[in-house]
Amino acid sequence: MARPSNTPSPSTRNKNIVDQAKGGEEEDEEEIVVSHIYPSFMIPDIFTGYPPVRDALVTDSSVAQDQIANECRHFVAGEDDILEYNEHGVPRLSRDKHIRFLHLALGGLPGRFVAVDASRPWFLYWAISGLTILGEDVSRYRNAVAETARSMQNDTGGFGGGCRQLSHMATSYAVVLALALVGGEEAFEVIDRKAIWRWLCRLKQPDGGFQVCLGGEEDIRGAYCAAVIIKLLNLPLDLAPESPAWTEEGDKNLLTGLGDYVRRCQTFEGGISGQPDAEAHGAYAFCALGCLSLLGHPSQVIPRYLDVPRLIAWLSSRQYAPEGGFSGRTNKLVDGCYSHWVGGCFPLIEACLSGATTGGADLAAGSLPPAPESLFSREGLIRYILCCCQDLTRKGGLRDKPGKSPDAYHSCYVLSGLSSAQHQWELVPPEEQEEEPASAGTEPATSTTRSVAAAAVADPLWVVLPYFEGVQIFDQRDRVRPIHPVYAIPHRNQQAIRNYFLAKEGF
Ligand code: FPP
Ligand code: K
Ligand code: ZN
Numbered sequence: 082m083a084r085p086s087n088t089p090s091p092s093t094r095n096k097n098i099v100d101q102a103k104g105g106e107e108e109d110e111e112e113i114v115v116s117h118i119y120p121s122f123m124i125p126d127i128f129t130g131y132p133p134v135r136d137a138l139v140t141d142s143s144v145a146q147d148q149i150a151n152e153c154r155h156f157v158a159g160e161d162d163i164l165e166y167n168e169h170g171v172p173r174l175s176r177d178k179h180i181r182f183l184h185l186a187l188g189g190l191p192g193r194f195v196a197v198d199a200s201r202p203w204f205l206y207w208a209i210s211g212l213t214i215l216g217e218d219v220s221r222y223r224n225a226v227a228e229t230a231r232s233m234q235n236d237t238g239g240f241g242g243g244c245r246q247l248s249h250m251a252t253s254y255a256v257v258l259a260l261a262l263v264g265g266e267e268a269f270e271v272i273d274r275k276a277i278w279r280w281l282c283r284l285k286q287p288d289g290g291f292q293v294c295l296g297g298e299e300d301i302r303g304a305y306c307a308a309v310i311i312k313l314l315n316l317p318l319d320l321a322p323e324s325p326a327w328t329e330e331g332d333k334n335l336l337t338g339l340g341d342y343v344r345r346c347q348t349f350e351g352g353i354s355g356q357p358d359a360e361a362h363g364a365y366a367f368c369a370l371g372c373l374s375l376l377g378h379p380s381q382v383i384p385r386y387l388d389v390p391r392l393i394a395w396l397s398s399r400q401y402a403p404e405g406g407f408s409g410r411t412n413k414l415v416d417g418c419y420s421h422w423v424g425g426c427f428p429l430i431e432a433c434l435s436g437a438t439t440g441g442a443d444l445a446a447g448s449l450p451p452a453p454e455s456l457f458s459r460e461g462l463i464r465y466i467l468c469c470c471q472d473l474t475r476k477g478g479l480r481d482k483p484g485k486s487p488d489a490y491h492s493c494y495v496l497s498g499l500s501s502a503q504h505q506w507e508l509v510p511p512e513e514q515e516e517e518p519a520s521a522g523t524e525p526a527t528s529t530t531r532s533v534a535a536a537a538v539a540d541p542l543w544v545v546l547p548y549f550e551g552v553q554i555f556d557q558r559d560r561v562r563p564i565h566p567v568y569a570i571p572h573r574n575q576q577a578i579r580n581y582f583l584a585k586e587g588f
Contacts, residue, residue, distance in 0.1 A: 122159045123552075124170035127402045128464055129158040142412045149414050152483050153404040156468040163473055169554035172467050174499075176559070178477025179492060180215050183208045185476075186489040187222065199242030202233060202255040207493035209262045211479075213571060214496040214561045223263040230256045230271045238273065238280025248280060250293040254306035257313055261570055261578040269581050275588040278316045281307055281335060282324035289326075289338020300355045301346050304339055305368035308375040309568060311335060313575065315582035340376055343369045344386040350411060351391030363399055363409040363423040366392070370429040374567045378511040378541050383433040389449055393430060393456065399423045405461030406469065406482075416481045417470040417491050420462055420498020421569070427456050428501055428566040432508035432543075459502040459548060463555055466502070470495045496561060497569055502548070503555075504563045509542035543572065 132150065136143050155161060159170040166172055186208040197204075205226060209219050233240045233256060239248030240256040260268040284292045284303065291303035310316070318334040320327045327333065345357040346369060352361025353369040373382045383389060399407040399419065407419035434452035470479045470491070478487025479495040545563045565572040 122166060122170035123168060123554075124157070124159055125460075128170075128405055128461065129154070130403060132402060145414060146412075149482060150401070150404055153406075153415065153465070153469050156483055157403055157405055157464050161468070164468065164471075167554075167556065169552070170468075171464060171554045171556075172471070173556055174467060174559035174561070175471055175473055175477055176215055178473065179471075179479060179496075180212060180217055180477075182476055182478035182487065183211045183215070183217075183489065183492055186478075186492075187225075199246060199249075199252070201229075201243050202240060202252040202259065204489055205229065205259040206255040206262070207489040209259050210564075210570065211489065211493040211496050213262055213574075214493075214500055214564060216562055219263055220265065223265050223268055226259050226263045227268045227271050230260055230268075234271065234273060234276075235280075236273075236276065238276035238278070238283075247294055249297075250284065250291065250303045250306040250310075253277065254309055257310055257578075258568070258570055261313060261568075261574045264574055264577055266581070269578055272314060274314050274316060274582070274585075277310065277314065278588075279321050279323070281310065281316070282321040282327075285320065285324050285326040285335055287326045287338075288342060289340075290342035298356070301343065301353065301365050301368045301372070302355070304342055305372040307335070308339065308372045312375050313568070313578050313582075315579060315585070336376060340373060340382065340386045343372055347387055347392065351388065351393075351395035352410070353387075353392070361395060361410060363396075363407065363419045363426075366396060366426050367422045370426050371567050374429055374432070374541070378514075379429055379432045379508060380435065381511065383429070384449060389430070389433060396423060396426050396430070397457065400457055400461060402458075402461060404465055404469070405458065405463075406465030407462070414482065415465065415469075417466065417479060417498070418481065418494040420466055420470075421494035421501070424457070424462055424498040424501050425566065425569070428506040430456060432506065432541075432566070435508060435510070460550065460554055462498060462502045466495055466499050467555065467559075497564060500561050500564050501566065503560050505546045505548040506563075506566050507544045507546070509544060511541075514542050545572075 131154070135147075156164065157170075159166050164172040186204060190204075209222060209226070212219050230240065232244045233242070233246070233252070235241060235248045237248065239250075239253040241248050242252050246252075257272065260271060280295075281291070283295060284307070286292060286299050288299075290299045290301075291307045292299045293303045293306075311318070316335070318336055320333055320335060326337070343353075346353050346355070346359075346365065348354050348359075348361040350361045352363070353366040354361050355365050369387070370379075370383065373379065373386055376382045398411070399409070400423075401408060401415050404415045406415035406417060407423040408415050409419050409422065431452045434449055466479075469483050470481075472478050472480050472487040476487070478489075479492040480487040481491050485491075543566065547560060547563075562571060564570055565575050568575045
């Protein structure tokens with residue numbers, strides 16, 4: 082149902098904000114329309130009104146912010162004519178359209194895509210991951226992905242963006258995840274593990290971090306991608322002598338100093354930057370938490386290296402109202418992809434805090450309080466995703482924000498974010514973990530059955546449940562598949578690839 086015709090049109094305050102932002106005319110008394118509560122919709126005021134606190138200083142950033150808040154409010158407040166809202170003011174997930182969009186993204190692309198040729202491995206991962214989250218069986222792409230991956234692999238280790246392109250940490254990460262998603266021996270056997278291990282050794286730096294390619298920049302993407310690759314492929318941690326981090330004493334390995342490198346990326350704002358002394362950004366917060374979560378039990382490792390309360394304050398500041406979605410950094414706009422990069426941080430933070438109740442989090446300076454029920458507004462994020470990020474006018478697919486075109490990248494990460502908003506992940510505390518069997522995980526797509534994700538006894542044990550609040554604002558049929566909070570693929574796929582390589586002796 083679209084907005085009932087007897088409901089008020091967008092507010093006059095709405096116009097005021099835009100005028101003011103443009104540095105416009107003097108207003109005597111700003112007319113404040115508190116909210117638009119449509120009798121037939123149950124939409125909390127926070128998503129139908131305007132932010133109570135606004136920066137009085139008009140800048141390009143504040144103008145852009147007001148315009149986007151305004152535009153998103155229209156969709157979130159139940160005013161759009163194309164969206165069909167349920168009684169909570171939330172539209173359905175157009176699953177079939179998005180599935181079609183992502184299958185098409187795996188086919189031939191128009192000529193202008195030549196500009197992103199070096200990101201072909203990413204397109205593989207984004208489309209296949211999006212399809213997986215939507216419940217599609219992607220094993221039909223096994224052959225094609227294996228062949229494409231083979232053409233991108235270099236004898237000197239790792240995967241480039243295409244045939245004979247330089248190996249890069251990001252493209253290698255994307256290829257490994259795409260192979261894990263299609264699954265099966267044929268896909269796993271493409272990977273030259275010995276070569277990728279040697280290549281990672283050459284990228285490892287004496288200060289603990291990783292370069293993203295030989296002679297390239299060292300940043301936190303390198304730290305996260307390397308940790309994921311090492312874990313999924315069960316690579317040995319020993320350093321080859323050609324590593325810049327190798328020492329004669331033999332006291333360093335691939336993970337030595339990695340936590341300290343991540344620590345140096347936390348900024349004065351509390352967020353995480355790509356490299357020490359740069360600007361905090363949500364994508365890098367996810368890389369930091371993901372990386373640390375692979376170094377041991379998150380409840381122990383995360384507080385050892387990060388100021389968690391300051392990080393939580395920064396992460397919380399990323400969620401806006403009335404939009405409901407997340408921004409990537411201070412004074413910037415909401416964007417659907419941060420549903421994953423920022424939204425995906427919360428399960429890791431929650432896991433870190435849940436250890437606090439059991440003594441897992443051993444902070445030198447005092448202990449962390451236990452996590453509250455939820456550290457962000459799942460409802461707000463779900464509203465932003467379903468109201469603002471679906472392109473229903475034409476071909477389907479998910480997008481950054483209204484007015485932007487859908488693409489595979491945003492489709493993948495908007496859906497990943499939807500998945501984390503719809504599920505609750507719990508981590509078994511380290512001291513209880515030994516008693517749990519390292520059983521194969523099964524996924525509760527829509528049920529309330531607990532499932533256990535454990536690759537090996539030493540790996541942190543994640544348990545996933547569908548998340549239910551008092552009132553569920555979205556249709557139960559729109560609950561998407563859970564994905565592992567660290568690897569961003571279903572835990573069944575994560576286990577399959579890791580177990581495959583765990584069973585191998587040597588390379
Ligand atoms: C700013 O873009 C974006 C960044 C500074 C970082 C982007 C990095 C990632 C999305 C992923 C990195 C992670 C891996 C695993 C490779 P912008 O200025 O266009 O957007 P903004 O205004 O929202 O900050
Ligand atoms: K952006
Ligand atoms: Zn984006």
